Amino acid sequence: MNTFAREADALAMAPLLNCLLREASVPAPEPAGEPEAGRAVHRLRATGRLLRVRTGRASAAPELWTGTAWQPVRHSGLVELAAQEMRAVTGRSNVALAAEMTAGREIVEALLAARSRAVPPESLWLRSEQALVMGHPFHPAPKARSGGGPPGSWLRYAPETHGRFPLALLGVREDAAVDDGDTSALDTLGRAPDGYRLLPVHPWQLDLTRHRPAVRAAFAEGRLLLLGHTPWDARATASVRTVHVPGGDERPGATGDLFLKFSLEVQITNDVRRIRRHELRHALRTDPLVSAAFGAVDGPAAWLSERGYRTVRGLEETFPVLVRDGLDDHLLPGATALLAAALTEGFDGDPLDRVTDPLPWWSAYLDCVVPPVLEAYARHGIAVECHLQNTLIAVGPDGLPVQALFRDAEGARAIPPTPREAAWERLVYCLVVNNLTGIADALTRRFPGAAAALWPLARQVVQRCDKELGLPAAETLIAAATVPCKANLLSRWIDADGTEPHYVPVPNPLVVHS
Structure with missing residues (x-):
């Protein structure tokens, strides 16, 4: 071998x-x-x-x-x-x-x-x-x-291979274009002929679908035109179907960077990563509420808004593109954003490599991540999927966390006053089991002697949020013997819907380690 x-x-x-x-x-x-x-x-x-x-x-x-x-x-x-x-x-x-x-x-x-x-x-x-x-x-x-x-x-096209590649550019005839929200950023990516609008497409998706009858018909009828490729490269990000489009010198004339989220006819983890019609509508309904909530929370936490989408009538789920805010307009001056999930695997430049005392770093991380998530839920009825892949943690020059940025409107929910149980269960899984446990484990592997001190600090932050926000569910959380954990093996084995996975109880670290 x-x-x-x-x-x-x-x-x-x-x-x-x-x-x-x-x-x-x-x-x-x-x-x-x-x-x-x-x-x-x-x-x-x-x-x-x-x-x-x-x-x-x-x-x-x-x-x-x-x-x-x-x-x-x-x-x-x-x-x-x-x-x-x-x-x-x-x-x-x-x-x-x-x-x-x-x-x-x-x-x-x-x-x-x-x-x-x-x-x-x-x-x-x-x-x-x-x-x-x-x-x-x-x-x-x-x-x-x-x-x-x-x-x-x-x-x-894979992020793991440091994928960077030009995007395919299509022209969609104006009578076949479907736009909602602010899609003006798409028109800066190239030029479309008169009577057409510019539609960037992930080249992998185009490779997978271009020979389908409905797609071939759209090209044959002139509803779609193949215009070529961008003269600059997009970068693959962790979610695979979302790419980063640079600003600045790499894309002359651009006002800033942005992210574009596409459909992919590929199953990745629990779902085929096709953006459904209802998901497009959900993003545009929910995103303004999430943006407003994070605009109102105390502190520098930010939400990367998905401000609009463009697609093709009749091929709405094949060639949609969601426009998401880039990092440039949200990061604190002098801070560097990092994918929180990467801290659990490690990478060249990982700030944890510079940590000598894990407790101040962990406290700073907790203060960046936990209060804005709980405040958005308690005061604005917004539950975000704050798992590690949807969380960016910005660090200062010394490597200490100074800001959290959250993304992906697909998993965000505006929750009515009742019932909230399912949304809270999902929030607890994302925040406690996926996010905080993943980072705590990464620190424990490096500093075994500090393990017993990590979760009492997390418990204190949740207690502080409960006191400031009057969130009864937080008080219940820190007293619960177990917390819900997504059972990915069982859920996949029984073909459970990706939006309705099975959960299993696991010991609550906020209690066990308090």
């Missing part, structure tokens, strides 16, 4: 192993005598199989108990073990997901090989956006790209 293959096996195995341990196991005694230092035994609840994993930096190096000895497990064996457990739990098979898990591991190997040949960007923020080689740490196949074709056809 070559270096890339060994690394891919470990990287692909880690999130699947995390899913099994979180969703399907309980601690168990060592069956062969005295426990081995640095290893923990887990029993899968439905099948009764015993797994032993290395503890410490992260659960890894799984071994399966054969009845007489421990046998090392590779990724293929772990896929089969997960399939057996899920079949026992649910009474159903899911051959497609098992194949997706296997394919995801092969894709990781392809990404590693391509990444080794790619040149990292100079921008620290962009290095963070493109750092997620393993991806979601609690998903059975975070790097699978079902429907996207062989890796050779799309590796150049």
Whole structure:
């Protein structure tokens, strides 16, 4: 097994192993005598199989108990073990997901090989956006790209390979154009012929759809024209289908940077990343409310507004483009934005590499992230999906967090006074289980001796928010024994809708570590 293959096996195995341990196991005694230092035994609840994993930096190096000895497990064996457990739990098979898990591991190997040949960007923020080689740490196949074709056809578009590429430019005839909100930024990306409007398209999406009958008909009838490509490169970001369009010297005449979010006919984690009609409408209804809420919150937190969209009548879900604010107009002077999720994997320039005392850094992070999220919810009825991939943390020259920026109107909700239970459950998962736990774990791996002090500080921030905002749900949260955790393995196995996943209870770190 070559270096890339060994690394891919470990990287692909880690999130699947995390899913099994979180969703399907309980601690168990060592069956062969005295426990081995640095290893923990887990029993899968439905099948009764015993797994032993290395503890410490992260659960890894799984071994399966054969009845007489421990046998090392590779990724293929772990896929089969997960399939057996899920079949026992649910009474159903899911051959497609098992194949997706296997394919995801092969894709990781392809990404590693391509990444080794790619040149990292100079921008620290962009290095963070493109750092997620393993991806979601609690998903059975975070790097699978079902429907996207062989890796050779799309590796150049991948954030993990430091993808940068020109956008395809279409002209959409004015009577076939659908515009809502402020789309003026799109008209600065090139020139369209008279009677047409400019429509940028992700080149991967164009490759995947251009031979479909409806798309071919649109070109044949003149509703769409292929105008070429941008003379500048867009940059792949962590979500894959959202790209960064630079401003300044790289795009002469531009007033600033921006993000463009496209449809992709590719399944990434839990969904085919096609922007549905109702999602376009939702973004334009919800975004002004979210923008107003974050404009009113105390402190420098910012929301990256999705201010308009353009698409093609009859192909609304095939070629939509959402215009999202760039960073230039929102960042504090002298601050550098970083993708919060990248702090859990590490990257060249990671500010955690410079930290000597984790508690001041953690306190600053908490103060940037928690109060604006809870204030938007308590005072404005806005729940944002503040998970690690939707959170940017801006740091000052000393590497300390000074500002949080949040994004993605698709997951944001304007919540009526009643009922709020489902929205609060999702908010707690995103904020506590995904965001804060991910960052706390990253700090704990570096500073094991500080682990016991991290969550009491988080509890204090939530208590302060409760006192200032009068948010009864926050008081309930810090007293709850468990918090809801998204069960990605189970949800995918039973083909649950991506917007209505299953949750499992996990110990509440705000209580357990208080």
